Amino acid sequence: MLTNTIDTAIMKELRMKWAKPKIEYIGDIAIIKPPFFNKINIDHIKSLANEVIEKQKSIKSVWLATSPVKGKEKTRDFIHIAGEKRSHTIYKEHGCLFKVDIRNVFITPRLSFEHLRVAYMVRENETIINMFAGVGLFSIIIAKKSKPFLVHSIDINPHAYKLMKENIALNKVEGIVIPYLGDAGDVIKEILQNSADRVLMPLPEIALEYLSYAILSIRKKGFIHIYLHVNSKKYQDPIEVARELLVNKLNEFKISYEIRGSRIVRSVGPRLYQVVLDVFTKKH
């Protein structure tokens, strides 16, 4: 009886949490993210946007996200709500600068801790492949904070690739971060087989499908950081669910492996989590 009461209270709190519009800040742009299962009250959104512009002098432009992240390029639809009608800005993270265009590329400050966590795991002279690099956040932060030999940085979105190239120059990591435009699987098959000490797979939707390419790209041994979305039921640990998914997939390959780290990166919906698993793999 008591358990039921607690569950109802938690569900109510979760509904409240997901029902409020959230505001995310990217450089001098504010993004209002409404809950997508509720109707949008546009007058409320406009007054919220005007309040942001008036109270936060560093914010010059406010956009409303009108869709969740979608498509293979992981972008959203937006409408302009207040301030300058400009969707490009400079986003700062861990002392690095990133040119972004919120309408054409994936960008979120919610991966900030993860960018640094992975950067600090990198050992001197490692060759890294970032299979889903976006505008280069993981790659450039790794190049700045650690001493990798090379960071091969792949993205399929031409807008992300163009901005990644500009960000490599902006942060002076030319010759260390190498940009590629294309499908990560194709690039690995064509030029990066057996070349990496560490592979990053920050795209949960296709990470398991592309795991064979990550394994193909690893030298005799190396780390894979794989990001998964997991739906965990009541009383289930999202990390355990993610481990089971990954182990089932890893068992298809002729390798030995050890999951050496794991964490919940962020919640992405009610009972839906993004989880990262750090796997050490060894080819036979």
Ligand SMILES: C[S@@+](CC[C@H](N)C(=O)[O-])C[C@H]1O[C@@H](n2cnc3c(N)ncnc32)[C@H](O)[C@@H]1O
């Ligand atoms: C979640 S975003 C990456 C976020 C980025 N790593 C960061 O930290 O900001 C995923 C990226 O993968 C790219 N992508 C999608 N499918 C791809 C594929 N098959 N090969 C390479 N890149 C792909 C998308 O264009 C998108 O920029």
